[in-house]
């Protein structure tokens with residue numbers, strides 16, 4: 072067993088507890104709670120008993136096998152899926168060492184399958200045809216719909232037939248620019264059915280960003296809708312697509328057809344701009360196609376999708392995932408990390424425009440035959456209770472979201488939550504950024520009534536699925552820690568020189584050896600793939616994240632290493648300072664950036680949003696600084712606190728630190744593109760307050 076699992080081993084083999092968690096509770100609580108590291112939250116006995124992985128022993132047994140015999144471990148799981156032909160002798164091959172030649176990862180090569188078949192046909196054949204696959208909740212509370220597995224199958228087949236008829240073949244690319252309508256997963260599945268490669272572009276991206284992606288992957292067809300309503304705002308998506316398409320054709324890339332869904336509740340057909348010969352109304356043509364469509368069988372290593380993500384340079388990276396390994400990995404991680412059972416109703420608030428929506432709205436859940444909620448709108452429309460209204464309406468049992476949403480709802484007050492029952496909930500999940508312990512606590516205590524374990528899942532667009540995550544029921548959680556690695560994942564923490572460090576430590580988070588869901592390349596740029604991810608620390612996949620491991624082997628993600636601040640030679644994770652600040656009862660949210668400092672090299676600059684109604688005073692400033700001094704150390708005390716009525720966030724809720732750094736360093740003429748912000752006026756507010 073690797074070093075970081077020693078603590079779990081001791082839990083599993085404790086003489087008087089034989090792995091029973093309550094005994095350990097006593098042992099650990101016997102020590103003083105020195106810090107967050109010692110803050111353990113135990114799953115209830117009842118939860119553990121019914122869980123897929125009920126104890127540390129069970130996990131260790133499975134984990135150890137997954138590391139010692141990855142081929143055997145993953146083939147046993149893969150055998151539960153449908154394969155037209157079995158993979159070759161070798162389950163996987165890998166080279167993650169740039170000094171030994173090109174980076175190459177393959178899983179189940181030679182195996183012939185289809186992920187759409189496994190999501191739909193297989194579930195129908197096993198008797199789940201009448202089970203609801205998708206519940207769709209519109210922006211307006213009284214607009215909704217649902218599709219059973221059989222109905223979803225029929226819709227997917229009709230669209231697949233349309234695509235084929237319009238010249239889309241295996242390996243062709245289709246760009247999908249749709250909001251959270253059922254047509255979004257339908258289009259993804261239809262592409263997969265015929266072996267086409269989908270590239271979903273989040274429908275909050277500008278025409279410029281869409282254009283960039285069209286130019287890079289040259290799609291055969293673009294699928295969109297005319298408009299969407301998010302809260303009270305109507306967004307004219309078709310206009311954005313029109314702009315991108317006309318620009319692309321002027322640059323030599325012309326897209327043959329633009330299939331447009333009429334999203335009636337947002338905009339009528341008559342009000343939509345139209346280009347004859349290119350644009351096609353979805354509702355006019357797709358329903359006329361047959362409701363069955365033969366599957367195009369593909370190799371496990373044939374591409375499934377491209378998803379663009381931001382790198383350190385301006386050019387987005389086209390992360391490429393293939394079929395077989397991704398299928399097995401998303402299905403398995405979904406099942407274990409959420410302790411998924413057939414009776415669960417699952418809601419992930421992520422948009423399909425991001426990896427979370429690929430792996431854990433669409434593929435992972437549908438491969439498991441789950442009932443999935445899709446929500447078109449925003450979490451605070453018509454008011455901040457909407458999420459819990461939806462939870463009660465559909466009796467959601469698993470609720471998966473992002474810390475930013477947790478914090479923003481936390482700020483709006485408990486009243487919006489406690490107004491609803493939420494009794495159906497049994498597992499909560501978090502993703503996207505480190506969840507600070509106080510938000511974790513609120514999520515756990517208020518939303519989950521202190522009953523529901525939280526799976527804080529660490530992973531990335533590149534990893535395809537969860538890498539470090541709690542398995543609810545298997546071991547105690549520590550608020551803010553993603554805990555231990557998933558099966559088959561060997562996380563290592565390395566120092567600057569790429570040397571693995573053992574025991575209690577912090578450093579760069581890397582992964583040794585491959586896992587089935589890993590991305591295989593950056594589209595059209597295998598060099599950049601090797602340079603970005605494999606050259607920094609030869610022999611390992613480098614995540615770009617910092618991480619520490621505590622004395623019990625729990626992993627604590629500290630944020631991107633590009634966000635690390637170096638103050639007088641001390642490295643300070645911006646996430647650490649933020650977590651300290653938001654633990655202050657009057658602080659709702661904080662974002663910290665480094666600024667040039669004459670003496671210290673870098674100083675710490677903190678943007679702070681206060682709890683609604685709390686006035687900003689000099690005393691409060693002092694006590695905020697004190698909280699950081701007390702929790703991290705004097706060296707980490709912010710040099711400047713900048714009052715921020717709200718923070719600049721992308722539409723997906725990520726804080727745009729690039730902009731904060733410029734404001735902090737007063738480089739106001741270098742703010743760059745602020746059009747991707749959910750609310751660009753936030754920037755002016757902050758600039759005005761910089762002088763106060």
Ligand code: PRX
Pocket residue numbers: 380426427501502503504505506527528529530531532533553614615616628630631
């Ligand atoms: O810094 C980590 C953070 O999000 C990054 C990956 O972003 P993206 O590819 O957009 O995927 C987001 C959804 C998987 C990581 O490098 N991150 C993601 N999940 C967590 C996290 N940081 C801490 N804890 C997490 N649970």
